Amino acid sequence: xxxxxxxxxxxxxxxHRRSLASGDHTYPEARxxxxxxxxxxxxxxxxxxxxxxxxxxxxxxxxxNALTAVRCGGHSLAGHSTCDGGVVIxxxxxxxxxxxxxxxxxxxxxxxxxxxxxxxxxxxxxVFPAGVVSQTGAAGLVLGGGYGWLTRGFGMSCDNVEAxxxxxxxxxxxxxxxxxxxxxxxxxxxxxxxxxxxxxFEVKLHPLSSVLFGTAxxxxxxxxxxxxxxxxxxxxxxxxxxWSFSLRLAPDTENIxxxxxxxxxxxxxxxxxxxxxxxxxxxxMRFPFVTLSP
Numbered sequence: 001x002x003x004x005x006x007x008x009x010x011x012x013x014x015x016h017r018r019s020l021a022s023g024d025h026t027y028p029e030a031r032x033x034x035x036x037x038x039x040x041x042x043x044x045x046x047x048x049x050x051x052x053x054x055x056x057x058x059x060x061x062x063x064x065n066a067l068t069a070v071r072c073g074g075h076s077l078a079g080h081s082t083c084d085g086g087v088v089i090x091x092x093x094x095x096x097x098x099x100x101x102x103x104x105x106x107x108x109x110x111x112x113x114x115x116x117x118x119x120x121x122x123x124x125x126x127v128f129p130a131g132v133v134s135q136t137g138a139a140g141l142v143l144g145g146g147y148g149w150l151t152r153g154f155g156m157s158c159d160n161v162e163a164x165x166x167x168x169x170x171x172x173x174x175x176x177x178x179x180x181x182x183x184x185x186x187x188x189x190x191x192x193x194x195x196x197x198x199x200x201f202e203v204k205l206h207p208l209s210s211v212l213f214g215t216a217x218x219x220x221x222x223x224x225x226x227x228x229x230x231x232x233x234x235x236x237x238x239x240x241x242x243w244s245f246s247l248r249l250a251p252d253t254e255n256i257x258x259x260x261x262x263x264x265x266x267x268x269x270x271x272x273x274x275x276x277x278x279x280x281x282x283x284x285m286r287f288p289f290v291t292l293s294p
Contacts, residue, residue, distance in 0.1 A: 018047035018093075030090070033074030033081045034135070040079070042069070042088040049093040051165075051173065051199045054110075058197060059171035061087045070197050073113050073137025080193065081140070089197060091139065099124050104205045105162070110198050112138045126205035129154040139198055145190040152239045153273050154206050158189035161203050166196035177202075212272040217250060223266040242271045 020027050021044055030045050043066070046057040061068045067086025074081040082088055091111035097120035099106045104126060108117050115134030121127055129150035131141050141148075146157020154160065163177035164185065174196065176185040187195055218226050230243060237243070245266050252261045 018049070018053075020045040020047070031082065031088075033071070033076075033079075035075060035077060035079060035081070037077075038079035038082060040082045040084045042083050043085045045088045045090055047090045047093055051167065054089065054091070054094075054167050054197055054199055055171045055173070057087070057089050058167050058169065061089070062169050062171065070139075070193055071137075072111055072139040073135060075133075075136045076140055081137075091197070091199075094199065097121075099126065099205070101126060104207070105202065106205055107200055107202050108138060109200055110139045114138050114141065121205055124205075125207060125209045127154075127208040128157070128203050128205055129160055130157050138201070140193065142201060143188060143191070143193045143198065149242055149271050150206075150208075150273060152242050156190070160205075161189060161201055163202040164188050164198050165200040165202075166198040168196040173199075208273060210274065212270075214270045216268045216270075217256075217260065217265040218268070219250075219260065219263050219265045223247075226266060226268070240273045242269075242273075244269050 020030050022041065024030075027045070030047075031040070031042060046053075048054045048057055058068075060066075067083050069081060069083040069086065069088050071081040071088050071090045072092065091109070094109040094111035095113070095116050097106060097108040097112060097116055099120050101124040106117070106121060106126075106128060108120075113134065114130045114136050117128050117130065117138055118134060127150060129148065130136075130138065130146060131148035142157045142161060148157070163175060163180075165173065165175050166188075168174050174181060174184070176182075176188055178185060184195060188198070227245065230245065234241075234243060245268055248265060248267050250256050250260045250263050250265045250267075
């Protein structure tokens with residue numbers, strides 16, 4: 001595996017103007033990823049705005065046998081969004097979304113964040129089931145399976161992908177779907193991103209115009225009581241309900257009582273999707289320990 005210092009990208013393919021090495025003044029900011037547990041120093045960061053630029057970067061990295069990482073939102077807990085001494089192919093400039101309401105389908109580019117997809121689909125009263133944080137990269141989430149607020153109602157993110165377009169190691173463009181390269185299609189739906197650089201996702205959407213959402217915290221003996229209730233309640237709950245917990249320290253914010261801040265708590269989040277006519281009071285009875293608001 002060679003260093004990115006030997007990498008040569010054809011200027012005619014225009015990526016050179018968006019390539020950053022350690023001596024560039026914007027490099028320190030460009031190398032930083034959201035995951036603060038990972039601090040690496042790639043030899044070269046190539047920001048790609050077109051599929052042609054992705055192909056050029058992949059071919060150059062392949063020819064140089066350079067360690068390569070692909071970055072979208074930079075949220076990878078395992079640190080796959082960056083590397084030491086190698087090449088980072090940064091897809092963040094590729095953030096186009098095209099929604100087709102008539103057949104409930106959408107296409108989005110490999111650099112999109114979840115917020116990009118949500119804004120475009122919600123404008124049409126539709127939704128793609130994704131994660132929980134709007135700044136997460138859509139590509140990494142989908143390729144890893146994709147679990148979030150809407151999973152119980154509409155399935156994993158990868159279950160809602162109908163086709164991928166990707167650049168593979170030799171720089172060629174491949175399409176994967178149930179009809180084309182079906183084994184690759186199977187692998188991409190949850191198998192991770194090491195099969196190529198996905199530049200476009202073709203996905204199906206679902207109608208959704210109303211949700212109810214609520215949060216609450218409990219502490220002390222109440223944590224055990226509520227978790228036991230949750231364990232008994234959820235197996236028979238409708239798929240339109242997501243009720244999740246995280247065990248954490250209560251944040252030091254104004255909306256949290258001073259006596260609770262910093263304490264060990266069970267933090268609850270509840271989401272009910274659909275049924276706009278559902279009465280809020282009835283909903284609260286169905287979801288105990290949490291007050292919901294539209």
